[in-house]
Amino acid sequence: MASVQHAEGDRRDFLFLATGAAAAVGGAAVVWPFISQLAPDAATVAAGAPVELDLSSIAAGAQIKILWRGKPYFVRNRTEAEIKAAQDVDISTLRDPETDAHRVKEGHAKWLITAANCTHLGCVPLGNQGDYGGWFCPCHGSHFDTSGRIRKGPAPKNLPVPQYTFVSETRIRITGAAAA
Amino acid sequence: MQGHSHYVPKTGIGKWFDARLPLPRLVYDSFIAYPVPKNLNYFWTFGGILSVMLVAQIITGVVLAMHYTAHVDLAFNSIEKIMRDVNYGWMIRYLHANGASMFFVAVYVHMLRGLYYGSYKAPREILWILGVIIYLLMMATAFMGYVLPWGQMSLWGAVVITNLFSAIPVVGPTIVEFLWGGYSVDNPTLNRFFSLHYLLPFMIAGVVALHVWALHVTGQNNPTGVEVKDIKKDTVPFTPYATIKDAFGIICFFILFAWFAFFQPNYLGHAVNYVPGDPLVTPAHIVPEWYFLPFYAILRAITFDINLIVFVIPSKLGGVLAMFAAIAVLAFLPWLDTSKVKSTAYRPLHKQFFWAFVVVCVMLGWLGSKPAEYPYTVLSLIFTGLYFAYFLLVLPLLGLFETPKALPASIADAVLEQERKKGGAPVTAGANAAPQTKG
Numbered sequence: 078m079a080s081v082q083h084a085e086g087d088r089r090d091f092l093f094l095a096t097g098a099a100a101a102v103g104g105a106a107v108v109w110p111f112i113s114q115l116a117p118d119a120a121t122v123a124a125g126a127p128v129e130l131d132l133s134s135i136a137a138g139a140q141i142k143i144l145w146r147g148k149p150y151f152v153r154n155r156t157e158a159e160i161k162a163a164q165d166v167d168i169s170t171l172r173d174p175e176t177d178a179h180r181v182k183e184g185h186a187k188w189l190i191t192a193a194n195c196t197h198l199g200c201v202p203l204g205n206q207g208d209y210g211g212w213f214c215p216c217h218g219s220h221f222d223t224s225g226r227i228r229k230g231p232a233p234k235n236l237p238v239p240q241y242t243f244v245s246e247t248r249i250r251i252t253g254a255a256a257a
Numbered sequence: 258m259q260g261h262s263h264y265v266p267k268t269g270i271g272k273w274f275d276a277r278l279p280l281p282r283l284v285y286d287s288f289i290a291y292p293v294p295k296n297l298n299y300f301w302t303f304g305g306i307l308s309v310m311l312v313a314q315i316i317t318g319v320v321l322a323m324h325y326t327a328h329v330d331l332a333f334n335s336i337e338k339i340m341r342d343v344n345y346g347w348m349i350r351y352l353h354a355n356g357a358s359m360f361f362v363a364v365y366v367h368m369l370r371g372l373y374y375g376s377y378k379a380p381r382e383i384l385w386i387l388g389v390i391i392y393l394l395m396m397a398t399a400f401m402g403y404v405l406p407w408g409q410m411s412l413w414g415a416v417v418i419t420n421l422f423s424a425i426p427v428v429g430p431t432i433v434e435f436l437w438g439g440y441s442v443d444n445p446t447l448n449r450f451f452s453l454h455y456l457l458p459f460m461i462a463g464v465v466a467l468h469v470w471a472l473h474v475t476g477q478n479n480p481t482g483v484e485v486k487d488i489k490k491d492t493v494p495f496t497p498y499a500t501i502k503d504a505f506g507i508i509c510f511f512i513l514f515a516w517f518a519f520f521q522p523n524y525l526g527h528a529v530n531y532v533p534g535d536p537l538v539t540p541a542h543i544v545p546e547w548y549f550l551p552f553y554a555i556l557r558a559i560t561f562d563i564n565l566i567v568f569v570i571p572s573k574l575g576g577v578l579a580m581f582a583a584i585a586v587l588a589f590l591p592w593l594d595t596s597k598v599k600s601t602a603y604r605p606l607h608k609q610f611f612w613a614f615v616v617v618c619v620m621l622g623w624l625g626s627k628p629a630e631y632p633y634t635v636l637s638l639i640f641t642g643l644y645f646a647y648f649l650l651v652l653p654l655l656g657l658f659e660t661p662k663a664l665p666a667s668i669a670d671a672v673l674e675q676e677r678k679k680g681g682a683p684v685t686a687g688a689n690a691a692p693q694t695k696g
């Protein structure tokens with residue numbers, strides 16, 4: 078008798094483990110699609126392809142906003158004074174230390190291109206305002222300088238510079254969001 | 258409190274039904290024979306008010322959903338269509354929008370009632386925590402509902418709040434993309450918010466059922482904080498006493514609700530939300546609805562990095578953590594308050610700290626509505642400190658140092674004592690006394 082009981086116990090143990098394993102693996106396999114569907118879908122990803130922008134109509138001292146991937150970007154044609162102010166900063170005093178040269182393309186220092194969402198909580202800062210003449214974010218009071226660097230207020234980072242290249246003297250191609 | 262059921266079905270059909278599904282028995286035991294402390298005041302009608310408001314939100318919401326279109330190009334216009342073209346659409350929308358505000362008025366009174374009378378203390382910890390969960394779900398629901406009309410405040414409120422999650426180290430930015438379903442708050446975001454805004458109220462209804470279940474296991478607290486000792490002497494049956502008192506409270510509350518909905522329908526809202534959402538222009542001053550303002554002030558109070566020596570919490574993460582902590586701390590209240598005495602009526606020192614805390618919350622609300630500049634930023638930080646001090650310093654220490662007043666021996670004694678003070682005719686404790694009627 079004892080041996081029969083033992084055999085039955087083995088069979089139950091096997092069924093128990095097999096059922097448990099199938100439930101765990103199956104459960105995980107079913108959960109994944111339900112999480113994955115939340116991600117940007119194929120059409121959204123496709124609509125986020127690189128764009129080109131003509132700069133010739135932006136006068137010195139002016140800035141425009143463009144929308145790419147549903148998000149605004151600043152394109153600013155900086156004046157000599159603004160460039161100088163940005164270059165003269167001692168970067169060791171900055172919250173997010175970056176030189177101005179690092180934030181523009183060589184030979185194109187007057188063009189500053191940054192994402193236009195405040196690095197605090199995403200509002201669009203107002204141009205030519207704030208204590209540093211760059212941008213002021215009205216939402217929670219962040220001040221950015223003429224290089225788009227955070228100088229004061231709650232934002233932790235500089236306005237990020239997207240990935241772009243100059244395809245000609247007056248034309249850029251934006252290829253990707255800023256490397257985080 | 259639950260005790261033994263005394264339900265006796267009167268008819269043959271009733272008996273037949275009761276043996277198969279004892280639903281009438283459940284209703285009888287929970288809402289008719291159920292014993293309630295006889296000294297409850299009007300602050301105890303807010304649970305009933307909240308239940309009715311949840312039903313009101315669901316009814317008006319389901320009707321709105323019949324006319325609403327969840328698409329970034331159409332949502333704003335579909336709301337205008339509801340306001341102008343749909344028969345009584347203006348009324349249903351104003352009832353829903355102002356209903357959300359009234360819902361929060363009621364929940365804040367209800368929670369402060371719990372705070373004042375120590376209703377979170379043993380044996381009601383689970384009951385209280387379920388309440389905190391309902392409050393969280395309500396906030397999520399109201400936030401997503403406010404996004405639906407897709408006005409400027411809808412859009413930018415959504416941008417600010419979803420970006421909170423980007424403060425999470427490492428995975429934050431990915432989480433935010435998964436919330437948005439894209440690279441920004443856009444059509445996929447609006448669609449999923451609508452789906453969840455429809456779902457969450459029903460989840461709230463589910464948690465409310467657990468909340469009421471827990472309530473009926475422990476029984477209600479009461480203004481003395483002394484537990485029921487003798488069902489006969491200390492309680493009255495739910496029907497008619499509590500039913501009528503609740504109904505009266507609900508009607509009074511509805512008068513206030515109707516006044517807002519019909520005479521000041523936009524007073525609690527923001528005019529800029531009648532401008533269609535535009536991702537290129539941030540409104541000059543982003544503020545959430547009034548019921549979120551204290552937490553918004555706490556979020557904005559942390560404008561500096563917090564150096565914990567081992568690691569540094571950047572200011573943005575600090576603000577987000579402080580805001581969530583301000584809500585989470587409520588769940589720990591039962592263990593933070595060390596006093597043995599429940600009701601603040603018998604805690605002379607706590608009475609002062611309680612009202613100071615109410616003032617702190619109101620001040621935080623006011624600061625949340627102000628622009629982020631000096632002196633509001635500094636004041637926000639001070640009042641955020643005071644908010645946490647109440648929970649983390651005052652409540653734990655007060656219980657050790659405060660000398661409470663003498664508690665009445667029982668609820669019946671407290672009622673008799675009050676009658677005596679008022680010079681009313683002496684009533685004997687056993688004489689099935691009428692419930693106290695003065696709020």
Ligand code: HEM
Binds near residue numbers: 314336357406459
């Ligand atoms: C816990 C209960 C609920 C709360 C607190 C709540 C809150 C809100 C809020 C604050 C708004 C924005 C109102 C405005 O400014 O226009 C809103 C809109 C909306 N809600 Fe709800 N809601 C609740 C339940 C529901 C339910 C059950 C539905 C059913 C589908 C619903 C459907 C809608 C629709 C379609 C809108 C957009 C129309 C509009 O903006 O008036 N809601 N909700």
Ligand code: FES
Binds near residue numbers: 215
């Ligand atoms: S979003 Fe710009 S300061 Fe908060």
